[in-house]
Amino acid sequence: MEKERLRIAIGSDHAGYLYKEEIKRHLMRKGHEVLDFGTDSEEAVDYPDFIRPAAESVARGETDLGIVLGGSGNGEAMVANKVKGIRCAVCWNEDSARLAKEHNDANVISMGQRLIPREMAFTIVDTWLSARFEGGRHSRRIKKIE
Numbered sequence: 001m002e003k004e005r006l007r008i009a010i011g012s013d014h015a016g017y018l019y020k021e022e023i024k025r026h027l028m029r030k031g032h033e034v035l036d037f038g039t040d041s042e043e044a045v046d047y048p049d050f051i052r053p054a055a056e057s058v059a060r061g062e063t064d065l066g067i068v069l070g071g072s073g074n075g076e077a078m079v080a081n082k083v084k085g086i087r088c089a090v091c092w093n094e095d096s097a098r099l100a101k102e103h104n105d106a107n108v109i110s111m112g113q114r115l116i117p118r119e120m121a122f123t124i125v126d127t128w129l130s131a132r133f134e135g136g137r138h139s140r141r142i143k144k145i146e
Helices: 014-029 048-059 074-081 094-102 118-130 137-145
Strands: 007-012 033-036 065-070 088-090 108-112
Touching: 007 014, 007 048, 014 033, 014 065, 014 108, 014 118, 048 065, 048 074, 048 108, 065 074, 074 088, 074 108, 088 094, 094 118, 108 118
Parallel strands: 007 033, 007 065, 065 108, 088 108
Antiparallel strands: none
């Protein structure tokens, strides 16, 4: 299968900044284009200021997918899911990432830097990117979200 080059939005607050930077490099090494919506340090910030623009870029089709990060990933997912057309899943392991795509067609994932090991963050990203939406009965459910 030919490797797909994606445009991926990424954003974080201060508590997800370190993983954001590492995941950004990881994605670029794999040949993806990454649009970084910030933040740019570990200095305390308000996560909606960075997460919403990243999610909006996905909703507008400027990017194919999005990844958002924070301390737990919960607040970031809540912000992303306020954007019409976004289906953001909080992921904490390989199975949650795979199912987020296969069953929920998640176009954004959220992770918590304080809750998952660094290597697991890479596994989550790679698993989610390689998974495919199964369609079928799941399509009917996805339509009901909007």
